[in-house]
Amino acid sequence: MRNVSWRAKKRTREWALQQISQPMNKPARPRQDFRVRRARPLERLIEAGLQLSALMAVGITISIFWILISESIGFFQHVGFGRFLTQTRWTPLFANPSFGIAPLLCGTLLTTLVALALAGPLGFLAAVYLSEFASARAREIIKPILELLAGVPTVIYGYFALLFVTPMLQAVIPGLPGFNTLSAGLVIGVMIIPYITSLSEDAMRAVPNALRDGSLALGGTRLETALSVVAPAAASGIAGAFVLGISRAVGETMVVAIAAGQQPQLTLDPREPAATITAFIAQVALGDLPHGSIGYQSIFAAGLTLLVITLVFNLAAFWMQRRFREAY
Amino acid sequence: MAHATQPPRSLTGSARVRQRKRADSAFILWGILATALGLIVLSAVVLVLLHDGGARLNWDFLTSFPSRKPQAAGLIAALIGSLLVIITTAVIAIPLGIAAAIYLEEYAPKSALKDAVEIAVNNLAAVPSIVYGLLALGLFVYQLHLGRSIATAGLTLALLILPIIIVATREALRSTPATIREAALALGATKWQATQDHVLPAAMPGVVTGIIIGLSRAMGESAPLITIGALSFVAFLPVSLPQEPQYLQIGRYDAQQTLQNPGETVSVRVPRGGVAILPDGSERAIAPGSADLPTGSQVRTTLGLAGAAASWSPSSWLGESFSVLPIQMFNWTSRPNPAFRANAAAAGLALLAITLLLNGGAVWLRYRLRRSLRW
Structure with a gap:
């Protein structure tokens, strides 16, 4: 008993000392708070579990980088960055292989540019219409439909491209x-229109009404207000939406794997068949590749390139959208 | 006078105003066209699929196995495969996603850790799906040795839709008013009690919307499953159906399939009845119950609900190889034989119907939620 009371005294003394040493303007935390917490081990356990689940996201991110780098490191040791970046042929599975990423990058760039040429203007038009002209009722109906469009599985778009769009184009462009x-x-352009429209519309709707009122009061029409006042004010948000759309187009696999052919070619003619980074990965993965072979490593090297490209685009979009949020 | 030769200012003004107003109306027309393009394309997709595969989409098609002959091929393996993969995905992604969102929204203090998790989630949401396939190939197939199985596919798609569920759940939690939390805490509930009993139920419609959209995405995703090597020709089911025929050999056989005890009679329990093929080749109907049969005969029966149910326990199908709807459609699309295209279109119709129903359900739920929201 003596021992206990000595300890209690010591604890009191320490507590008092702590109280004195606390800065005057910062009140000590009430002791009770700690006691309640300590009394409920289950609560602590649950919080730890929740925290662990949240950390999973970090774990997955790290494992993506780790797997892509560790599985492709053999490839880069064998090939070297120089050949990877400068050779003009990509034939890693041939008897006499070449490892230049340029043809795959070219195919990816080409499909993305075509997609953007369609989705950019149309997505922007639709966004301006939805944000500045459409009634609230129309918006309520149209936005869910756009979401439905974004939910169509990409393999179905691939079928549509190969067996409907291509024959239609062949009627217009002979020899396609x-x-x-x-x-x-x-x-792919049709696929990314919903993203571009939806995000650009969000950006334009975030522009304060005072700007619109100012323009209208000076005699601007609604179109002039939309194009010369609202759109510039939302420019960075719209740019962010475009960049996210581009990132989607770059990462799209099924449509290109089905409709664009699988021959890596260094061409910028959209009428030619070409392979993208994603189509190459899908094509090689369809065959049976021994673990650790150069072909197996090459899809990880291609995947790493893809990841780096999309990461750059996403960071750019993130940075642009944050800048736009800070403006008002 | 000089000014008399020019039209009055008001007139030029009104002409220009008219022109500018015309630009306004012209733009509205273009805007409506651009907005409607999505709907036009969606209708075109549905029409093309209906035209190419509508006739093929019948009960036989839905319940047949894939085949080398386009007319005999069917969807059943892909349908069951999709179902099992989605179940696995849901079981992994839903609890993890909700838990992570609760931590970020309700528990996490502003810290470097929270920032790291937020950056990771945003980053994961933007990673192309085929990269998840590469992760699965390197990690699940080759490092953890899970094989090209339903378990691997479920895990892969779970990782893919985790960010979708986390973001949707966070948004739903954030839109729950603080008063609900404060009321619960004021009555002495612990933080977890308040979250579990009050905040989470209030946020449920938003959470469910996110889950549906995530699962529908997983349903239509094929790129990552191609990477881990999902088969497109699966002529068996990882589980049994009640009507599937089962064959029993009566008697003891050795490894060479030679009958060990010919000439004896064995009493066999056939709970659902069936047909016995006797050693002499004649057939005999068996009523449900027991039957005495000579060794060397064969019994054809069905599993029945209870028998089939046992094969649905996860431990018996998680390790099986599989096919899913989008992979099956991809395979049929890329066959050179054009007769398979009708099959591809029919598979596409089935897939589109499922995903549009799921997405439509989510949209409807969100719409109802917005109307009933009266905090």
Whole structure:
């Protein structure tokens, strides 16, 4: 008993000392708070579990980088960055292999450019219409439909590109081969319109009404207000939406794997067949590759390139959208 | 006078105003066209699929196995495969996603850790789906040795839709008013009690919307499953159906399939009845119950609900190889034989119907939620 009371005294003394040493303007935390917490081990356990689940996201991110780097490191040791970046042919599975990423980058760039040429203007038009002209009722109906469009599985768009869009284009462009980047790019463009429209519309709706009122009061029409006042004010948000759309187009796999052909070619002619980074990965993965072979490593090297590209675009979009949020 | 030769200012003004107003109306027309393009394309997709595969989409098609002959091929393996993969995905992604969102929204103090998790979630949401396939190939197939199985596919898609569920749940939690939390805490509830009994139920419609959208995305996703090597020709089911025929050999056989005890009679329980093929080749109907049969005969029966149910326990199908709807459609689309295109279109119709129903359900739920929201 003596021992206990000595300890209690010591604890009191320490507590008092702590109280004195606390800065005057910062009140000590009430002791009770701690006691309640300590009394409920289950609560602590639950919080730890929740925290662990949240940390999963970090874990997954790290494992993506770790797996892509560790599985492709053999590839880069074998090939070297120089050949990877400068060679103009990509034939890692041939008897006499070449490892230049340029043709795949070219195919990706091409489909993305075609997609953007369609989705950029149309997505922007639709966003301006929805944000500045459409009634609230129309918006309520149209936005869910756009969401439905974004929910269509990409393999269905691939079928549509190969067996409907390409034959239609062939009627217009004589001599168009059955596989071409034009039809794949156009269909990807349709796919990314909902993203671009929805995000650009959000950006324009965030522009304060005072700006619109100012322009209208000076005699601007609604179109002039939309194009010369609202759109510039939302420019960075709209740019962010475009960049996110581009990032989607770059990462799209099924449409290009089905409709664009699978021959890596260094061409910027959208009428030609070409392979993108994603189509190459899908094509090689369809065959049976021994673990650790150069072909197996090459899809990870291609995947790493893809990840880096999309990461750059996403960071750019994030940075742009944050800048736009800070403006008002 | 000089000014008399020019039209009055008001007139030029009104002409220009008219022109500018015309630009306004012209733009509205273009805007409506651009907005409607999505709907036009969606209708075109549905029409093309209906035209190419509508006739093929019948009960036989839905319940047949894939085949080398386009007319005989069917969807059943892909349908069951999709179902099992989605169940696995849901079981992993839903609890993890909700838990992570609750931590971020309700528990996490402003810290470097929270920032790291937020950056990771945003980053994961933007990673192309095929990269998840590469992760699965390197990690689940080759490092954890899970094989090209339903378990691997479920895990992969779970990782893919985790950010979708986290973001949707966070948004739903954030839109729950602080008064609900404060009321619960004021009555002495602990933080978890307040979250579990009050905040989470209030946020449920938003959470469910996010889950549906995530699962529908997983349903239509094929790129990551191609990477881990999902098969497109699966001529068996990882689970049994009640009507599936089962064959029993009566008697003891050795490894060479030679009958060990010919000429004896064995009493067999056939709970659902069936047909016995006797050693002499003749057939005999068996009523449900027991039957005495000579060794060397064969019994054809069905599993029945209870028998089939046992094969649905996860431990018996998680390790099986599988096919899913989008992979099956991809395979049929890329066959050179054009007769398979009708099959691809029919598979596309089935897939589109499922995903549009799921997405439509989510949209409807969100709409109802917005109307009933009266905090």
